[in-house]
Amino acid sequence: MAPQPQTEQDFPAGHPARFDFDPNSREAVEWARKNIAPLGERDFAIDHPKAADTPGNTNTLEWTAGVDPHNPHREPFTGRTATQAAGVARLSALASAAAKDSPVLQPLNAIEVANALNAKRKEVGRDLLSPDEYSEVIGALHEQPRAEEDPRAVAARINAQHQALAVLLGKGYSRNTALEMIAREGAETILAQHPAE
Numbered sequence: 001m002a003p004q005p006q007t008e009q010d011f012p013a014g015h016p017a018r019f020d021f022d023p024n025s026r027e028a029v030e031w032a033r034k035n036i037a038p039l040g041e042r043d044f045a046i047d048h049p050k051a052a053d054t055p056g057n058t059n060t061l062e063w064t065a066g067v068d069p070h071n072p073h074r075e076p077f078t079g080r081t082a083t084q085a086a087g088v089a090r091l092s093a094l095a096s097a098a099a100k101d102s103p104v105l106q107p108l109n110a111i112e113v114a115n116a117l118n119a120k121r122k123e124v125g126r127d128l129l130s131p132d133e134y135s136e137v138i139g140a141l142h143e144q145p146r147a148e149e150d151p152r153a154v155a156a157r158i159n160a161q162h163q164a165l166a167v168l169l170g171k172g173y174s175r176n177t178a179l180e181m182i183a184r185e186g187a188e189t190i191l192a193q194h195p196a197e
Helices: 026-035 082-098 110-124 131-143 151-170 175-185 187-193
Strands: none
Touching: 110 131, 110 175, 151 175, 151 187, 175 187
16 A cells, blocks of 8 residues: 655644644634743743643742752751661761871971971982972971971061062063962072172
């Protein structure tokens, strides 16, 4: 049996421009319901799940941060049940009781670190230190007691750093490069190499 030729429809059933349009037909009423919005533009098409006039839409649900509106009985943000939340709280309490504070490490002076690493390189007779050797040097620096600095010495050091920064900026170095040079070589070394003119 040969296939029957099918004609393409210019307009869907119920469309006002269709050749057999009947405004009282079931198709025309349905087309008007879906495509005519007397109040103007719609956010969502008719029968869309989020359209305000669709039965059972979810627009009335309140979506607060971390809360699933379909499961408000669950814990916010984690979605755990009350039993799961209680178990996690017990585990957290056990872990907190067993936890120990890590010692607070004092900041290290970059020049002291560089000098200590250079001394270790000379001691072992090679340029590249192993991770254990590197950790040993840094650990020894952290264990050294830190002496309180005299406020006048701190002010003098900061003043020397500012002077060295000004000298390097005057020589055309960028600010970041100048700060790296001061950290690497020390302000006094830079001031000695570039006396003020």
